[in-house]
Amino acid sequence: MSVRVRFAPSPTGPLHIGGLRTALYNYLFAKKMGGQMLLRIEDTDQTRFVPGAEEYITEALAWAGIKIDEGVKEGGPKGPYKQSERKDIYKDYTRQLIDKGLAYYAFDTPDELDALRKSLEEAKVDNISYNAVTRMQMKNSLTLSEEETKSKIEAGEPYVIRLKVPLKEEIRFKDIVRDWVVVHSSTIDDKVLMKSDGMPTYHLANVVDDHLMEITHVIRGEEWLPSAPLHILLYKSFGWQAPQFAHLPLLLKPEGNGKLSKRDGILGDFPVFPLEWKDPASGEIARGFREDGYFPDAVVNFLAFLGWNPGTDQEIMNMEELIEAFDINHIHKAGARFDVNKAKWYNQYYLRQKPDEELAIDLQIEDSKLAVSLVKLMKERVTFTKEIKSQVPYLFNEIETYDQEIAQKKWDELAKNAMPEIISILNTIEIFESQNIHDALFTELEEKGIKPGKIMQALRLAITGQGKGPDLMLTIEILGKEKAISRINKALKIL
Ligand code: GLU
Numbered sequence: 001m002s003v004r005v006r007f008a009p010s011p012t013g014p015l016h017i018g019g020l021r022t023a024l025y026n027y028l029f030a031k032k033m034g035g036q037m038l039l040r041i042e043d044t045d046q047t048r049f050v051p052g053a054e055e056y057i058t059e060a061l062a063w064a065g066i067k068i069d070e071g072v073k074e075g076g077p078k079g080p081y082k083q084s085e086r087k088d089i090y091k092d093y094t095r096q097l098i099d100k101g102l103a104y105y106a107f108d109t110p111d112e113l114d115a116l117r118k119s120l121e122e123a124k125v126d127n128i129s130y131n132a133v134t135r136m137q138m139k140n141s142l143t144l145s146e147e148e149t150k151s152k153i154e155a156g157e158p159y160v161i162r163l164k165v166p167l168k169e170e171i172r173f174k175d176i177v178r179d180w181v182v183v184h185s186s187t188i189d190d191k192v193l194m195k196s197d198g199m200p201t202y203h204l205a206n207v208v209d210d211h212l213m214e215i216t217h218v219i220r221g222e223e224w225l226p227s228a229p230l231h232i233l234l235y236k237s238f239g240w241q242a243p244q245f246a247h248l249p250l251l252l253k254p255e256g257n258g259k260l261s262k263r264d265g266i267l268g269d270f271p272v273f274p275l276e277w278k279d280p281a282s283g284e285i286a287r288g289f290r291e292d293g294y295f296p297d298a299v300v301n302f303l304a305f306l307g308w309n310p311g312t313d314q315e316i317m318n319m320e321e322l323i324e325a326f327d328i329n330h331i332h333k334a335g336a337r338f339d340v341n342k343a344k345w346y347n348q349y350y351l352r353q354k355p356d357e358e359l360a361i362d363l364q365i366e367d368s369k370l371a372v373s374l375v376k377l378m379k380e381r382v383t384f385t386k387e388i389k390s391q392v393p394y395l396f397n398e399i400e401t402y403d404q405e406i407a408q409k410k411w412d413e414l415a416k417n418a419m420p421e422i423i424s425i426l427n428t429i430e431i432f433e434s435q436n437i438h439d440a441l442f443t444e445l446e447e448k449g450i451k452p453g454k455i456m457q458a459l460r461l462a463i464t465g466q467g468k469g470p471d472l473m474l475t476i477e478i479l480g481k482e483k484a485i486s487r488i489n490k491a492l493k494i495l
Contacts, residue, residue: 003035004216007061008206010042011053014277014286015060017338018221018251018260021303025248026219027066028304028326038213039071041082042206044199051280060274064296065319070213078213083205090200093208093238094161094193098141102237103193105159106130106140107152129189132167161194163234171229176217176246177331183229191230203227207234210243219246219328222335246328249307250335260338262286270340274299289343293384295354298346306336316349348383359385373478377470392470395478399465399487402495406457406467411495415458418450419488422459432481434473441473462491 007023009015015023030037039061041054058073070076080086097103108116113130116138120128135142140162141149153159169185193204200208210218225247235242251260254268265272265287276288289299301317310317310325317325351359360371362385374395378388389396425444429436445452460472463484469475476484 001216003030003033004038004214005030005035005219006038006040006210006213006215007066008040008042008209008220009057010045010048010202011050011057012045012048013050013053013279014273014275015057016260017272017274017289017303020060020064020274020299021251021306022219022221022248023061023066024064024300024303025246025308025326025328025331028323029217029219029328030069031323032326035216036069037067038076038078038215039068039074039081040209040213041072041084042202043082043084044202044205046084046197046199056275056277063274063290064300083200083209086205086209087198087200089212090194090205090208091198094200094204097163097193097237098161100237101164103161103163104135104141105149105153106135106138106162106190106192107144107157107159108139112139127186130162131189132165132186135162135164135190158196160192160196162190163193163230163237165190165230165233169233171232173228173232173242173245175225175228176244176328177249177333178225178247181225181228185229185233188230188233203230203234207231207238211235211238211240215243217244217246217328219248222247222250246331249332251306252335252337254338254340256335256337259335264338268340270343293386294343294347295350298350299343301350302343302346305342306338307332316346344383351382351385352379359388363388365389370478373474377474377478381470392464392475394464394466395475399490402461402465402491403467406461407495410455410458410461410467411491412458414450415455416492418445418455418458419462419492421445421448421450422455423485423488426476426481426485429481432477434471434477437476438473459488461495462488 005026007026009019027037029035039058041057043049043054054072061068068074070078070081072081094103098105116130116134117128120134130138137143142164144152165188166185170182171185171188172180172182175181191203192201194200209215228245228247232242252258253260253264260272262272271287271289271292273286273288274290276291277286278284279286290296297318300319300322301315304317304322304326305315308326308331310327311330356372356375356379359375359379360368363371363374365371365374374388374392378391382388382391422441422445425440426437429440442452445455456472457467460469461467463472463476463479479487
């Protein structure tokens with residue numbers, strides 16, 4: 001049977017970076033196995049619907065290069081792929097469970113449920129829930145007669161449908177990441193499968209869809225592990241074979257304690273969402289990796305290694321290589337510490353691999369030759385493309401201030417006397433390119449008995465206002481003959 005996996009987000013807000021990792025692992029596994037990747041939108045909880053979230057999810061996946069075989073946009077043989085369009089399907093399947101005596105109608109009002117909770121609390125019962133023990137004192141189709149139940153439904157009384165969880169049963173399954181998970185059914189309450197508005201709960205819709213969409217492997221975050229025994233029970237109740245489960249380790253805070261949160265991003269000055277997100281209600285903006293200047297291939301490489309590695313020293317892998325190497329059995333059990341410096345390290349690496357011309361386009365400078373020169377100047381010194389311009393403001397603006405420390409140390413008599421010589425040398429250069437500038441300056445200064453090494457920092461100060469920076473000859477080339485000379489003259493006047 002061919003592997004089929006799904007990414008099943010709820011459109012309740014922007015996708016967390018951990019969610020993108022879940023999607024990525026699903027994709028890597030599906031492609032490794034020659035299988036299919038589905039995108040299912042789990043939007044049955046209408047109270048949590050957030051406009052724009054679904055579009056955000058699709059855009060984030062596309063940005064990361066995660067291709068969907070079947071989904072809302074792509075279509076496919078097992079659609080619709082949006083749960084709100086599958087309401088009738090869930091109704092049919094809940095009825096099946098009722099007919100089998102494995103689910104029941106419950107008519108309890110919020111007040112009655114509250115009273116149950118209070119009485120259990122007073123009796124100091126540990127397990128306060130609607131379950132195999134307490135259900136018999138409540139108002140449901142197990143305690144009411146068939147006629148009573150029927151007439152309540154016909155009268156339009158609100159009801160939910162609950163799963164009749166067995167009192168004593170050991171539920172066990174083998175998780176690919178966590179190995180055997182064993183849970184006793186007495187710890188699970190009679191979960192609501194169908195809400196009073198006729199919408200299914202996550203649990204029911206998720207299991208029905210995974211079955212109907214022929215999902216073979218459920219790969220999802222560890223936060224869903226507590227739901228898995230209930231899901232196993234549901235598969236059993238329907239008489240279906242459950243898919244295999246792989247619950248991925250959490251993404252941890254940079255310090256390693258606890259789950260990575262939005263707040264960690266704010267405190268640590270890094271994004272925790274793939275793309276920027278503007279909250280439609282509050283207008284609040286959350287940073288995105290994309291807008292911060294990360295390349296998608298760097299983020300993918302970084303995320304792939306948060307919870308898995310190929311078992312070799314190789315750290316740089318593009319999507320194809322990741323697919324080739326991915327092994328679901330080697331996903332780590334322990335949480336993965338989120339380290340933004342590692343993300344930056346990947347970005348820097350990928351930036352250096354990109355062709356100069358490609359990076360130059362991103363600079364949005366009209367003069368494309370200038371843009372390429374800038375890339376050459378800065379490529380080895382930056383982590384993000386945007387720094388190529390921002391780290392050399394003196395190439396775009398006049399110099400207002402000079403580094404005083406360097407001025408005191410290096411702008412000495414020797415330097416001052418050499419500057420007119422430098423100006424006349426620069427004036428004679430016909431093809432104003434860094435190599436020519438270098439050769440002319442170094443030979444001719446030497447000839448005049450001036451050691452170039454002794455005055456280079458002073459020249460840099462005059463040209464850039466700073467004591468340090470990228471290749472000076474290339475900087476002078478980019479600035480151009482006229483500007484370079486006028487800056488030296490200005491420095492002679494001011495310093
Ligand atoms: N809709 C759930 C979510 O938002 C899906 C969990 C699962 O993959 O089963 O993450």
